[in-house]
Amino acid sequence: MAGAASALFLLDIKGRVLVWRDYRGDVSAVQAERFFTKLIEKEGDPQSQDPVVYDNGVSYMYIQHSNVYLMTASRQNCNAASLLSFLHRVVDVFKHYFEELEEESLRDNFVVVYELLDEMMDFGYPQYTEAKILSEFIKTDAYRMETSQRPPMAVTNAVSWRSEGINYKKNEVFLDVVESVNILVNSNGQVIRSDVVGALKMRTYLSGMPECKLGLNDRVLLEAQGRATKGKAIDLEDIKFHQCVRLAKFENDRTISFIPPDGAFDLMTYRLSTQVKPLIWVEAQVEMHSRSRVEIMVKARSQFKERSTATNVEIELPVAIDASNPNIRTSMGSASYAPENDALLWKIKSFPGGKEYRYTFKTQLFVVFYDIRWRMA
DSSP states (O other), X not given: OOBOOSEEEEEETTSOEEEEEESSSSOOXXXXXXXXXXXXXXXXXXXXXXXXXXXXXXEEEEEEETTEEEEEEESSOBOHHHHHHHHHHHHHHHHHHHSSOOHHHHHHTHHHHHHHHHHHEXXXXXXXXXXXXXXXXXOTTTTXXXXXXXXXXXXXXXXXXXXXXXOOSSOXXXXXXXXXXXXXXXXXXXXXEEEEEEEEEEEEEOSSSOOEEEOOOBHHHHHHTTOXXXXXXXXXXXXXXXXXXOHHHHHHHOOEEEOOOSEEXXXXXXXXXXXXXXXXXXXXXXXXXXXXXXXXXXXXXXXXXXXXXXXXXXXXXXXXXXXXXXXXXXXXXXXXXXXXXXXXXXXXXEEETTOEEEEEEEEEOSOOOXXXXXXXX
């Protein structure tokens, strides 16, 4: 087992200790002062941006959120990535309880903070970091403790992200695949770099402790099964799963097997490094009619199949700061000049595949800059 954290400190922006919890008894509050001294020395070195500080046999791992430093100190050879991830989970839990994690919210909720730190880490090892589960038995007014409360089963079993006894009259699962396309195009219209960043978002309303399985058209899986992969398979990269996914199962047969949390969550995120042509190709032509009179014609052409339709398309065309007296005509949708953004905004509610639309913009200005950005729902 990897080394454990010796203590957890919450410091203000000046390095003063707000809260600290000693888990192993081998460090003291003096360590916080030494840490902050080393931190100030690191800030003077622009080449040192790592979140780990080592001094006199003690390793400090820290993050900063708002005006608070969260720091763990350890005398053992611990897993730094695990403890840094734990600190981010601590931030999420505190925000769930206090709306915002700031020095003031910590001072107003010392009792709850200590109760949460006791449950989230035991003898220096991270334990329960699901805010929904913790909120079932640690209330914001827990210091009153009028009646004894039994901890939920999620704390005592292996499925810490889901409580037992959940029951629905109708079992439902909703799965959405949300992808964004990032494309870099040069001045000649050639695609230099493109990738797809995606996420599988789920909403589950299931009774009991359901075991769910999900398969993907992953190239590794299809090749292992001896099935043809031409035109069907994809190479998933940078995959990140929710903690409910059985990683050993995925490594063995590339099947996503999991007991889902109740409600909405991101099952996985991924990236595809593949050549993707722009879904909507936009061209801008600038014509100077006089020294100060400029006409810009913008063409937008959809490059996806005719049976598909893009909705809520927005095309933004930056212009010079001194543009005035705009005259705009469009063949589809609506276009407007947004002087607060120094840009033209063209909105098209429905953009079918294989179609081309255009708009013209006439204005008086001295210099025009154009660099097209577009997005769609």
